[in-house]
Amino acid sequence: MSTNKVYGDAPNSIPLKELPSRWEYSDPAFQEGISEEFTIDHSKHSLFGASKAAADLMVQEYGRYFGMATCCLRGGCLTGPQHSGVELHGFLSYLVKCNIEGRDYKVYGYKGKQVRDNIHSEDVAAFMYQFYLNPQCAEVYNLGGGKENSCSILEAFELTRSITGVSQRYTYVEQNRIGDHICYYSDLRKMKSHYPTWSITKSLPQIIEEISHAWKKRLG
Numbered sequence: 001m002s003t004n005k006v007y008g009d010a011p012n013s014i015p016l017k018e019l020p021s022r023w024e025y026s027d028p029a030f031q032e033g034i035s036e037e038f039t040i041d042h043s044k045h046s047l048f049g050a051s052k053a054a055a056d057l058m059v060q061e062y063g064r065y066f067g068m069a070t071c072c073l074r075g076g077c078l079t080g081p082q083h084s085g086v087e088l089h090g091f092l093s094y095l096v097k098c099n100i101e102g103r104d105y106k107v108y109g110y111k112g113k114q115v116r117d118n119i120h121s122e123d124v125a126a127f128m129y130q131f132y133l134n135p136q137c138a139e140v141y142n143l144g145g146g147k148e149n150s151c152s153i154l155e156a157f158e159l160t161r162s163i164t165g166v167s168q169r170y171t172y173v174e175q176n177r178i179g180d181h182i183c184y185y186s187d188l189r190k191m192k193s194h195y196p197t198w199s200i201t202k203s204l205p206q207i208i209e210e211i212s213h214a215w216k217k218r219l220g
């Protein structure tokens with residue numbers, strides 16, 4: 001399991017346009033999102049991202065050098081009803097939890113319009129299973145929810161409100177997190193072309209609904 005943090009903050013150099021509730025790529029080359037060809041070099045990663053990039057290259061090397069079946073899955077936001085999101089990890093799970101508990105959510109910079117793609121854990125597992133059935137050598141995939149399952153924080157507030165009926169209280173903090181992606185969603189075309197029977201089966205509203213249901217049960 002690799003991560004989209006291997007791309008460091010380089011995705012922030014893609015020209016963007018500001019829409020009412022989100023940032024969006026304005027360069028047509030990124031209409032479908034970020035592909036596996038995107039540079040992992042010459043950018044700020046965080047130590048976590050750099051350590052993942054090192055492991056990602058090692059895994060690819062075992063594939064290329066020794067001919068082993070290896071795979072790096074560069075995850076976007078992987079989530080689901082069992083996710084235990086906290087403030088710095090698991091954005092959607094944590095956001096829904098804050099909504100259900102009536103807690104304030106802190107938005108760090110970018111006007112709350114920063115975009116992430118979200119994928120249900122069952123769709124993650126389904127892709128792993130497809131790879132297991134038909135393994136490749138030294139492959140790399142950007143595993144996320146893609147454009148369809150992408151949302152900004154503001155859009156996630158609205159989607160959650162439409163499911164729980166509760167408007168999210170939030171505080172805006174001007175300073176963005178260091179190296180945080182402004183807009184990131186995965187280009188799923190390589191995954192789909194290598195494994196045509198695989199596709200996203202859980203939409204974003206379905207994911208939020210499941211997370212919301214699970215938190216209500218867990219929190220009593």
Ligand SMILES: NC(=O)c1ccc[n+]([C@@H]2O[C@H](COP(=O)([O-])OP(=O)(O)OC[C@H]3O[C@@H](n4cnc5c(N)ncnc54)[C@H](O)[C@@H]3O)[C@@H](O)[C@H]2O)c1
Pocket residue numbers: 001002003004074075076077078079090
């Ligand atoms: N969740 C995301 O949004 C996301 C995004 C990109 C990449 N990833 C990567 O996906 C992987 C899984 O992340 P997650 O969000 O599901 O995390 P998680 O914390 O939900 O799951 C991690 C699992 O690893 C197990 N584990 C931890 N240390 C272990 C050890 N020493 N031996 C065996 N098992 C151990 C834990 O028990 C847990 O079941 C991680 O490598 C993470 O970096 C996650």
